[in-house]
Amino acid sequence: MTGMAGSSEDFEPESDRVTRQLRDDILDGVRRPGSKLVERELAAELGVSRLPVREALKALVAEGLVTPRPRTWAVVREFSPTDIADLDEVRSALDTLTFRLAAQRRTRAGLDRLRADLDAELAAAGRGDAVQARRAAADFHETVTSLAANDLLSELEGTLRSRMRWLLVRHDDLLDVAKEHEDLYDAIAARDVPRVEGLVQKHLESGRSAAAAHLRASRA
Template sequence: MTTAEERLPESTRIASWLRDAILDGERAPGSRLIERDLASEFGVSRVPVREALKVLVAEGLVELRPHTWAIVREFTEADLADLDEVRTVLEPLAFRLAAERHRRDGLARLQESLELEQSSALAGEGVAARRAAADFHEIVTDLTENMLLGDMMRAIRSRLRWALSQHDDLQHVSAEHVELFDAIRLRDGDRAAELAAAHVDSSRLERIAHVEAQRTGAVRTTALDGPDPIDR
């Protein structure tokens, strides 16, 4: 644990640990989160555990049940359709504004996250690649310098990261992020918005393929063709 983490409230640290465990697939949908057990696991009282669970409920990752326990949420097709509709509106705007308003230091942060995503995808490191992909989207929101849009995107951040975790073809995702990065770098807002809309649709199709692969037990190993890794 880093010094910065040690300074955080216990409930914030526990929420972060549980969030990562859920989004990285360590705690499966439908699994129980029992206050007593979590308190013992983290070496704390039940109070910060209870507060952490409330945070995750607000983020849409956990559902409370009576008598001090909760479950990891199972997202329905309706849940995901709602998310796609919101992303279709917000993400093209975010990428357009990021292209028009980004600063040099912000672009450097975005490139760093993209390079980590690419290297992790090539190495088959799924958790690291998916986390970097989520970071890419969050940094884009920062580059917009629009506080209201930032608040709206943060409201769906955990659900978006969960949706990204349902992708098997990680190199395809990173290839699309390369195109988006280039549009932002070139300050081409129209192109960035167009690519972002296509990216949301691609994400939906990728998620459907993931669900089908799980249902049939198939293993998806073929990456779709895409742009070469960035070399700036």
């Protein structure tokens, strides 16, 4: 009996696992914008039936990462300049509020989680591991949202999380992003709200420039 302890807690529905795998593939650049996502092919590739693949594609459409097509396939979303501008406007408003509240409301335990995210990002950036550095950078932002201690803000972040992660991974200079996050961590730890607000604007501008450069490169 003891061998079964905790098994129910470890269970992950197949559709959730497939969704997570496809989401990571898209955000990590394994599946490029415009790539076809065909139910039958994905089911064979991932060793599952078509039903969890179908559910996963529906979830990713809702998250804004996938564009549906007729019948049994979809494509990885290609974000247009207008899409990116819309995301940037929303991110600017949310990040300004989120980081300010985090500086005002942070707890010791929350700072410890934020430091762990930052250390993981710095380590990955230092060894040139782009995938892990970008994941840790996104985790940093999500932990800041939790420090803001505003349930509605967390709900909005959850709705936009995948698209915001997509926007965050447009940055190629991993160490620069990590250093910006380190400065933000120090300001949040010091409850220095004016400094946090200035650093957020700098961080947003560097992200804006990176996204624009990526868009130019993809259209070259």
